[in-house]
Amino acid sequence: MNEETKLCHMDLGGDYDGDGVSRRTALATAGSLVGIGVAGCLGTGTNSVRVLSAGSLAQTFESHIGPAFEDETGISVHGEYYGANAVMRMVEDRTKQPDVIVSADSTLLRDRLYGEFTDWDVEFATNSLGIGYNPETAFGQDLEDGIPWYELALESDDGDLSIGDPDLDPLGYRAVQAFELAEAEHGLEGLQDELLERVYEEPEEPQMMAGVESGSRAASVVYHNMAVDHEMPFLEFPDAYNFANPELEAHYATVEFTTDEEGYTAEGRPILYNATVNDEADDPDAGHQLVQFLIDNPNLLVDAGLTVSESLPRPEGALPEVIDV
Known part of the structure; x- marks a missing residue:
């Protein structure tokens, strides 16, 4: 039985499928087969x-x-x-x-x-937006020592920090918007442009978490529940750019992002x-x-x-x- 067939026959209510594949293993496999494995189900x-x-x-x-x-x-x-x-x-x-x-x-x-x-x-x-990170990387250790995330991101190697693809996913365009709001919040002119030159845009959301877990990426801008799903440390952004505070709706709306393919313009707004x-x-x-x-x-x-x-x-x-x- 191939991996796609295993996933499609997985019993969502139990711990194992008919071939003894664990739910966690099957779900991890689903991440690598996004649009193929789970889609076939x-x-x-x-x-x-x-x-x-x-x-x-x-x-x-x-x-x-x-x-x-x-x-x-x-x-x-x-x-x-x-x-x-x-x-x-x-x-x-x-x-x-x-x-x-x-x-x-x-x-x-x-x-x-x-x-x-x-x-x-x-x-x-x-939900709330923040950084899920690998505590065994230098980035993760410095983050836990209290060094601001944006300083680490600016000093890290290109691709150490990943975001979702903003043309495919609100998680991606919210990361772009968060960078702009963080630039204003911390008085760091040019922060958004510098970060966007350094980050890796991951088109497949499950792969963002897999990359951080393996250490091939140090951290990723993700939602809180995604970090919980993977038992991953999470640094929540401040209310000014975590898109979690409904009272800041007008503040979030000061930034926007327009997708390339559809030309859809999304204002910043609570998640x-x-x-x-x-x-x-x-x-x-x-x-x-x-x-x-x-x-x-x-x-x-x-x-x-x-x-x-x-x-x-x-x-x-x-x-x-x-x-x-």
């Missing part, structure tokens, strides 16, 4: 719901939401995980036809999908995950059940390293009657 099985989600929630769905949802409903979750820009593009051009769509940027989903694929969503969790059911879903009922499950189980999201504030969940648009917020 969508649509398998008859009592399942298909999810197309931002890559930062891969472990959240595979290790937390998926098993618990299947235990409660008998419906398995089959997911694909990409940068949220790529997720929207796949829905728009119908490369993928998921039941549930999940974005790491609620405004992005509304801007791209409202009107043709959905007219509602529910915001269900937040908000939202979910909707595709109007073209094969199984909208299962999709509605999964969205309701996200609403009803904030404890699972918190266990996965996300934050569920008192203001969440929060609906937007013409919410279906079957969804209770």
Whole structure:
């Protein structure tokens, strides 16, 4: 049995698949086969719901939401995980036809999908931006000694610090925006340009974590839950540029990023995950059940390293009657 087939037959609710491959090993393999291994799993099985989600929630769905949802409903979750820009593009051009769509940027989903694929969503969790790092590297040791991250980043070798691809992923363009806000916050003229010349842009989100874990990269600008997923030390950025404080919405909006491919301009804004059911879903009922499950189980999201504030969940648009917020 090849690795793709192993992943597609993995029991999300247990510790091992039929060939004795551990869940952690299978998920790590999924990272190296993004768009191939996990992608091949969508649509398998008859009592399942298909999810197309931002890559930062891969472990959240595979290790937390998926098993618990299947235990409660008998419906398995089959997911694909990409940068949220790529997720929207796949829905728009119908490369993928998921039941549930999940974005790491609620405004992005509304801007791209409202009107043709959905007219509602529910915001269900937040996150914060910072640096996940390898404590065994010189960068990591200096960071733990209290040296500011931006000084280390400017002194490190090119590629020691990685970010997501800003043209594919909100995680990437938020890193670019954070560098601009940090430049103003710390009074360091030219910081953003210097950092962007040095960082490595990783197009496959799971590979960012793999690179840091192996030591081939010293650190990466990631979300808090991604560091939790990998049991990795995490330095949260200050509120001024971690995109976690809703009260700083106007401040975050002073920066923006325009993607090359679609020409989509994203203003800086608080991190908000939202979910909707595709109007073209094969199984909208299962999709509605999964969205309701996200609403009803904030404890699972918190266990996965996300934050569920008192203001969440929060609906937007013409919410279906079957969804209770």
